[in-house]
Amino acid sequence: MNLRLNLIFILITAITITLLSRVYFLSIKSNTYYEELSKNNYINRINKVPIRGIIEDRNGEKLAINEMGFAILIKPHLSSFKHKEQLEEIVDLIIKHFPEYEKDKLIKEYKRNDSSYNHEFIKIIDYIPYETFFPKYTVLASQEDIKIESSTKRFYPQKEVASHVIGYVGKASKLDILNNELSSYNGIIGKNGLEKYYNSKLQGEMGYKDVKVNALNQEIEVLAEKEPSTDNNIKISLDVNLQKYIQQIFTAKSGAVIVMDVNNGELLAAASFPEFDNNIFARGISVKEWNEMRNDFNHPFTNKIINGLYPPGSVIKMGVAISFLENGIKDNYTVNCSGSLTIGNRNFRCWKSIGHGTVNFRKAIAESCDDFFYKGSLKIGINKISHTLDKLGFGQQTGVDQINEFVGINPNKEWKEKKHNQPWYVGETVITSIGQGNMLTTPLQIARYTGYIATGKLPKPHFYKANYEEPKDLNTPFEYLDIMRKGMYDVSYAQRGTARRYIKSKVTIASKTGTAQVISIPQSEKVRMKESELKYYQRSHAWITTYGPFKNPQYAVTVLVEHGGSGGEATGEIASKIYDKLYELGYITSTE
Template sequence: MNIRLNIVFLIILGIGITLLSRVYFLSIKSNTYYEELSKNNYINRINKIPVRGVIEDRNGEKLAINEMGFSVLVKPHLSSYKNKEHLEKIIDTIVKHLPEYEKDKLIKEYKKNDSSYNHDFIQVIDYIPYDEFFPKYTILASEDDIKIESSSKRAYPQKEVASHIIGYVGKASKLDILNNELSSYNGIIGKNGLEKVYNSKLQGEMGFKDVKVNALNKEIEVLYEKEASIDNNIRISLDVKLQKYIQEIFTGKSGAVIVMDARNGEMLAAASFPEFDNNIFARGISVKEWNEMRNDFNHPFTNKIINGLYPPGSVIKMGVGLSFLENGIGENYTINCSGSLPIGNRNFRCWKSTGHGSVNFRKAIAESCDDFFYKGSLKMGINKISHTLDKLGFGQVTGVDQINEFVGVNPNKEWKEKRFNQPWYVGETVITSIGQGNMLVTPLQVARYTAYIATGKLPKPHFFKANYEEPKEVDIPAKYLDVMRKGMYDVSYAPKGTASRHINSKIAIASKTGTAQVVSIPQSEKVRMKESELKYFQRSHAWITTYGPFENPQYVVTVIEEHGGHGGEAAGDIASKIYDKLYDLGYITVPTETTQK
């Protein structure tokens, strides 16, 4: 009997504990949960979307702006068969006053975004310019089933100018929205250039307003309000006047031009040609436009400043010369150039078939003697040359604030073994020493390395101050740099300097020309065909990289003209005009003498 009573008491006790636990959960533990549900029932959060920041040049000229307008939205839940006629009536009203839009397309856009879970008005027209829509605003806004909201469209008032650098915005994809919640509200996100690199800064931070409402969803009280951010603009280092000038003097050519402050890496101009109008992406590019640009052999979509990979040709010779000097070849090293160097079954020719005679470092740079670098490279070996060039920034990114920067190729034995599973041959060392073979560089790498030769420090190129870093020290003795500088001065002003007939600036500048072959010359060809006689896409790329003023280096100007032929002839005059423009704009204040140093 006692056992049965104990069992009954235990059962009653268990039931009691269960009931008490449930009462505790309902009255205390779940209080927070139901309180949150309650809040959601009477508090509405109204999001405040920030206006995308403006991009300005260094003088405040607008490069990317927002043009104001309106968007048109339609009441949700009208896609069902029973509401079909009502939806068509609403769309007919819109099309009546906005005849440039097609009824079927607007209905399709509506149905694509309508669902039983969506209680917000559905956007059918994302942007109509203010002046175009304003006369019809009152008519459409008075319709209960139509909602008009302010809208903006990204615009690029300078059109093609600096288009690769500024970049553009586009419609946010599902992946974009997953990684960036704000893009789901404004519908756009930076897709390229500075628009993408600094998207977080430009798009700003969301604001909101928490409003207490009654059962009829009418506002009773504002509980909390936070404004959307307004400090979203960025001012970059480009000078649009200089950029436009470069566009004018480079008309009809393909390639890249860079103007950089040699002291800190600030980019005053950076142009990739041909350019394109970023507005076509902001408004939506057509299939025809896309195919025309994609099939253009001059590659207008490629940002050649950081994504153009070219043989550097002779502009690499200062770097190779520094490798000779820091690895034991004396400053007085001299060779006799007879015009060619036989190795095995191949004859490695100097560009001057009759030879340069006795050549030292300074003359080798000034007259761009290939044979000097052939013979020096055989003493040095490819690995030591590659190591020096690595210190000068080749085969690695510069760190500029652009997306998908290419590293190029700074070849050596290990690189070839990994890439091709093949040994390195001595002939490859020889051709690499003059910037041919497997070596590939970007124009920005060449500009940065030129800044190092000018100042003794390697800067980080940048367009926005947030990306600035102190220029780096490189462990190469300053006296070796002085040898290269004098050689570069002679390129411009010595009687036989490779640019002496083409440098005509009021500023004294040091330079190095380069003619980078894009097709090899057969050994059987005794007399080389002139560049002008070759078909356009077989002509060499024309390089010139410079710094100035010579006595007080401030700026680097690097130019590559694709298939332009000889570097000095094709690019020397362009570089000269850019330095004169820098003087006219006040960046360089005192012309300097250009007498032989």
């Protein structure tokens, strides 16, 4: 009997506790939840979308701006057969005033975004210019089924100038919206270049207004308000007038030009050729335009400044020479260049078939003697060369404020083992020492390393002040750098300097030319074929990297001409004209 009473008592107690718990949950714990639901019934949040910031050059010239216009929206829930005629009448009215749009496409766009869960007006036309739309504003705005909103379109007033650097915006995808909520409100997001790298800064921060409304959705009171951010602009280091000038004098089909302040890494100009008009992406690129650009052998889509990978050829020789000195080769080291070096069954030729005679460090750079670097590289080996070049920034990103920067290849034994599962051969050391073989660099890596030779500090290239870093001191002895600088001076002005005939600037320039082969020359070829005799896409890439003025370095200028043939001939005049322009614009005040 007692056992039964105990069981009944326990059961009653359990039921009582369950009921009390439920009462507690409904009256206390869920109060906050239902209170929030209640608020939503009478408080509306109106989002305020910030205007995308503009991009200016260092002198205030506009590079990316917003053009004002209007968007057209249609009220939801008209996709059903019941409302088919109503929807068609609305679209017909729009097309009557804007006949350039197609009825079927507008209806398809509407239906794609309409659903029973959506209670917002549906945008079917993103942007119509202000001057085109304004005469029709009253007619359309008076329609209760149509909503007119202000809209902006990104515009690039400089068109193709600096297009790779500036980048462009495009319609935000579902993935973009997932990662960036604000893009769901303005519909666009940075897709490339500075537009993407600094998208968070340029798009700004949302504002809002919370208002209390009555049952008729009429505003009663403003409860809270925050304005969208307005400090969204960026001013970058580029000088668009200098950039335009470079565009004028660069008459080759493709390549890259970089002008960098060697003391702080500011990029005064950075051009990748061929360029393209960013406005075609902002408005929406056609299939025809896309295919034409995609099939162009000169690769206009590629930002060659950071994504072009090239054998550096002889412009790497100062870095290799520094490695020789750092690894025990004396500064009075000489070789006798007879025009070739035989290793096993292979003959490694110097570019000068009759040889350079007795060559020291300075002469090796001035006359670009390959044999000097062949023999020096055999003394210290590839791993030590690779280690020095790694310090100088090769095989790694420069850190410039651009997206998807390539690192290139700074090869060594470990790299080849991991990449190809093969041993390293001595012949590979020899060809790497003159910037051929597996070694690949970007033009910006070459410009940065040139800045180091000029100043003794490795700068971080950048376009916007937020990306500035103090240049790095790599502790290379002054006397080592001094040999490199004197050798580069001789490239421009010594009797047999490889750029002597092509450097014609009023500014004293230190330089190094390079000719980087894109096809190998057979060992059976006793006399090297002239570049002019090769088919265009088989010709070597032409380099020159420079700094000036020589005594007080301010700027590095690096020029790459794809398939340009001889380095100095294809690039020397371009570099010279750029220095004269820097002097004319007041960036360089002393010619010495």
